Amino acid sequence: MQLKTIAPIHVFSFETVTTLRDLSRFVRVVVRQLYKDAIQNDLEITGPVYWVYKGADGNPDTPFTLTIALPVSQTEETITNSDFKLQTLPAFRCMSCIHEGEWSKLGDTYGGIISEILVKEPAMNGENREIYINMDFDHPERNITEVQIGLI
Template sequence: MQLKIIQPIHVLYFETETTLNDIFQYVRLVARRLYRDAVQHDMEITGPVYWIYEGADGNPDTVFKLTIALPVSPAAPASSSEFEQKLLEPYKCISHELQGDWNGLGNVYGEIFAKIGEGNHAPSGQNREIYINMDFQNPAGNTTEVQVGIF
């Protein structure tokens, strides 16, 4: 686990309000559309897919803002693009990498929040999951960085 300050990141993104109960409708589908749109508009992809949760509290029925973002080099907006671009603000977080099945995400969040509780930090209400490697055939091959925003 480590404390990080993430510099601003320019992204192509999708945003919606959802709950943890309803989030699975976006898995795999939105990322594919983001990649397709970026390639179609000749954008340079500069990183893996980010899932950004604002206001998620672990309760499956809580409505929160979900942003699914693909880092790209800044480009002129394409009028035919399904998505918009923006700059993610600098982000201070506690980060931990999960190797393997996403069923372990709950434990990672628990460890990070315990670490935050030990220190002089408070959660910001924004969490990020960076999907460094997604292996849908062999979940043991997944690499996911979990970032919990702090003040």
């Protein structure tokens, strides 16, 4: 686990209000379209996909804001032929941990980070990020995900 501050990141993104119970409808759908639209608009992709959760509390039925973001080079261009938008994710102070393996076990990683935070940094800010370093849908045990829990 590591305490760190992430610099602002320029992204091409999708936003919605959803619940943890309904997350699966976005998996493998939104990201594919983000990549397609980014390439169609000649955006330079600069990093792995981020899922940003604002207000998620672990309850499967609590509504929260989900942002699915693809880092891209900053551009002055206006994107008019896409439902996605360019934005900058702000600097983000967080406790971070690498999760290796199936996403069904992400809860264990979150629990470990939260336990550490409660001892060292008890002020969480209500935002979490997951960075999908490697996604292997055929062999989920090969997934590599960085989990970041925001701190005040």
